[in-house]
């Protein structure tokens with residue numbers, strides 16, 4: 600694959616994570632299975648701790664809401680009693696979490712519990728963030744050329760910092776000038792990219808965005824950003840038209856900094 604020149608006016612590079620810096624399978628094959636496998640253990644060993652109590656409280660409120668909305672959730676009544684039967688209570692939470700995950704729910708309650716479990720997994724070294732081998736050396740080169748580097752991912756900023764802070768290549772947080780998640784807006788909405796440029800303090804035209812998803816690429820392009828589509832193993836196939844329209848790279852090393860001295 601031919602290399603692509605970075606426009607001379609680019610001062611900041613904005614990076615997607617899944618399918619761009621990190622294999623798309625990392626979430627599906629590492630992060631989600633971790634929750635499924637360690638959920639019951641996690642709840643039993645932290646049941647009496649405040650953080651876990653809050654997580655369970657939030658999940659129960661979610662279950663109540665689901666019952667009200669008549670969603671087909673597996674728990675039909677919420678046990679209002681103080682937990683006389685801890686095992687039963689834990690089983691209910693496990694059942695509900697597994698159901699939410701199977702249904703690909705994005706509830707705050709689910710995300711909060713998952714976030715706490717992943718934090719423990721990362722900090723204890725049971726999980727390490729996967730990064731493609733070309734990513735770190737290339738970002739270092741870009742930085743040496745004065746470029747700023749930011750992350751924009753649908754994973755929360757906290758989750759992003761865990762992935763890069765506890766990665767297969769160690770703590771990489773120094774490589775980034777800032778992180779954005781969907782609290783700034785959806786990744787398929789052009790407005791989000793305008794807001795990001797505003798926050799960075801430059802024009803959208805000064806930013807080059809790297810992603811694997813064409814709908815995100817389109818939104819960034821509509822906002823005025825320069826866009827490169829990253830082609831990695833396992834990423835979604837591009838249509839012929841998409842392949843023609845976008846500049847494609849299969850490695851960060853294919854980005855040429857000829858105009859940046």
Ligand SMILES: [Mg+2]
Pocket residue numbers: 615616617618619810811812
């Ligand atoms: Mg992606």
